[in-house]
Amino acid sequence: MSEAVFGDLDVSRETFERLTTYVKLVKQWNPKINLVSRKSLDDIWVRHIKDSVQVYRCAQPYASWVDLGSGGGFPGMVCAIMAIEDAPDAQFTFVESDQRKSAFLRNVARECGAKCRVISKRIEAVEPLNADVLSARALADLSKLLSFCDRHLSSSGLALLPKGERWKKELEDAQREWNFDVDPITSLTEPQAVILKIKGVTRG
Template structure:
């Protein structure tokens, strides 16, 4: 997929596409010395990373104020969502969490250049204040579902929804997670591959 094909497929403005392109340039530059994403995947930035992340927008209500992105890495999906929310005129703030300071330094550099409503924090997910309110919690290539729920459960209060990218073996992850947690699940096929997005709510640890 090319930059122009991405713009046509998503309907975002030329300014927003330019923002994605600048992010891609900074990612290539930083990835030479900091492991943000697999180097081989950067050749397919527009579909594998940008479009893949952007498909979450169809699952995010327009009134959403705060989103937490766990294990943010190179900014997928957090930065993509920040660019898309600005494109749509939404007053949504993205809080990206990663324990590696080099990664959050990169993210904050991109946030500064693009001027989007986001922040990156260099902390471990389990160190987050559970009283902090988010309507949506996202994660992409972060941890197996059972472990991910352990990290995310304090943030997944009543009414908060988890949107988690998973690969083709998601059923195995669901089976394992259900041994330790109860939760509501909606399985949404990915638009860019054979994976899925799990929409998870009402999370409780099995007693």
């Protein structure tokens, strides 16, 4: 099982070992603070790890990466773990208002050696973060996410927003309120889902 997953992810053995540590921590903490659904926990390597790795591989070069509504750390913590080898000087920032989930994220970062900070505030209450890359998964509809991008993404920054099978409807609704460039990338883990690569967000 592990060797098959290792090859499928196309990561170094060191990165795979860090991801394995992360998975163990999710399974330890999940009964207490509900980081992911019990059903998806059984398929965590595909539903959460591989799904997050593909988000990371859509990124442009960056010095700062912001993950909003981080929860259990998908995709942000996976991306921070990937960056230990790929972009060791990059700064990752997680914004998570739930104190228990923030404590979990700090614990994972310490155990896995990921370079990141956790801000335990509501997204709207955080000073603009001027991110080169911004990610958010299962957090809000696209229009709301774009309001967060407008606040926290740099003018040349890239938002990476995984969306499910209703993504076209969300996109149509968002385009009534916002101007932006978008490139939908079909998900490797769910054919009806996409990763929206978004730049140039301005209010319409």
